[in-house]
Amino acid sequence: MQALDVLGEPVRRRIVEELAVGPLPAGEVAEVLHVEFGISQPAVSRHLRVLKQAGVVESTVDAQRRLYSLKPEAVEEVAVWAQRIAQFWNQRLDALETEVARGKSARRTAERNAS
């Protein structure tokens, strides 16, 4: 799960969203981020590198330009993780509801302790 580590950055998240629509040359990414976040082009370049090293994006050479594109596996990895957690939680929720429905309502206190 390298992806989540790297997506903690708002700027990088924005880049990912931008690339989700389709591949873009570094310059255009930089421009968008410059407008929205007020950061310089080299800064964006660095973020792109971080994203690349984390396997979130990849780049292609097109003459002098670098075309960056999203690697969907990475995003999917994040989605899977979050969904797994959500699922755990839902299971728990269902269990509680069942329990309550059965009338065992007054127990839940000592349930989780017992170390």
Added chain:
Amino acid sequence: MQALDVLGEPVRRRIVEELAVGPLPAGEVAEVLHVEFGISQPAVSRHLRVLKQAGVVESTVDAQRRLYSLKPEAVEEVAVWAQRIAQFWNQRLDALETEVARGKSARRTAERNAS
């Protein structure tokens, strides 16, 4: 999306996973994390506070202890975000496939590259 900012931390992700199973007192969370990451109780306490401020967890008072539990909305938020991105990407992929199917095949010239 405060959740993603905060979930970039491995320790915090572990805490979330632990709490996904069910609520736990701070002490037990601290113990688990101490065993697995070798960090101290105060460190865990701080992570819990960060998670709380980000709306990922919440706590209730039970005598001297604090019971921490996951706020599923936060996790769901992350899942939704990631899925949205993934969906964008899938749309794009579908579009490309359609294009290729139409016979425009010979374009993908400089596809492969990396550092």
Added chain:
DNA sequence: GTGTTATATAACGAGGCGTGCAAATAGGGG
């Protein structure tokens, strides 16, 4: 009250991250 458990806060240091600027590299094109 004193003592004990459970947890949070304070104070501090170390390290990492993100930034801008300036310079370097890569790839055209005259």
Added chain:
DNA sequence: CCCCTATTTGCACGCCTCGTTATATAACAC
């Protein structure tokens, strides 16, 4: 060749976060 554009990299700096240890608060028990 030399120059121009696109992008990356080197450097210095400030900030923010993490971790530890020591200490405080809260609630209970005696």
